[in-house]
Amino acid sequence: MKTYDVEVRVWLKPSVFDPQGHAVEQALHTLGFEGTSEVRVGKYMHLSIGAADESAARKAVEEMCERVLSNPVMETYAYELKETVR
Template identity: 65%
Template sequence: MRQFDVEVKVWLKPSVFDPQGHAVHGALVSLGFEGAGEVRIGKFIQMQLEAEDEEAASRQVEEMCQKVLANPVMETYAFAIRERGQ
């Protein structure tokens, strides 16, 4: 088995209202950051994974995202996989 480092980014789809992003935008503007545009808040997940090869690791991460790490109805995700030690 090989060891992989995985990074997953999850964010709300553009059509979904982001109340946390809206609140942060309001705070930025109230603090004088007038140039701050729309703010969207997401998640960044790092993990280590053991798999036979990169393809198997990718399949596992895809399944993790679909079942646990993201809500595919409301969120979009992307991930990167890198073999440890490389």
């Protein structure tokens, strides 16, 4: 079995209002960063997974993202998977 490092990023879909992103954008403007716009806030997760091969690891990560790590109705996700070198 191989071990893989996984970085998962989750954020709200463009059609969903992001109140936290809006608050950050307003704070940036208040601090003088007028050029900022379309601020979106998301989640970042790092995990390790054991799998027989890369294909099995990707399948497991996609299932985790769909079932636990994101809400597919409101959020989208992306991930990077790298075999752990030890």
